[in-house]
Amino acid sequence: MVQPATGLRTGEVAELAGVNIQTLRYYERRGLLADPLRSPGGHRLYPPDTVARLTAIKAAQRLGFTLDEVADLLNRHRRPGGGLQIRAADKLAEIDRRIAALTDVRATLARVVAANCDSLTDCTCPDCPLPDPRQVR
Known part of the structure; x- marks a missing residue:
């Protein structure tokens, strides 16, 4: 039997992270967030760590980093000497x-x-x- 996809829906992620839905989708298009899974009904389902990632992105922006710089920092995070x-x-x-x-x-x-x-x-x-x-x- 196939398990139904689970995760947070768009509105939940946006509310928990303190961003609007358009921001969430924009970050998706920019590649700052991975493409979410889809529910059987077609709704986006984000993993719970998406909220932490959004919080980190917003914190970096408050420190003056551009979204391009944030993307680079997030990609470097996966390598030693981030x-x-x-x-x-x-x-x-x-x-x-x-x-x-x-x-x-x-x-x-x-x-x-x-x-x-x-x-x-x-x-x-x-x-x-x-x-x-x-x-x-």
């Missing part, structure tokens, strides 16, 4: 660079506000911190 340490150090350096760039932008904006700049192209404030667009080539 690469998380190297990728995390690289991501940390990238975030530090972005923070430095945003700090520079913030400082310039603060100078624009303090100088009461009134136009991007024809500012009349003394000591305008913005470059004069007429002099830029």
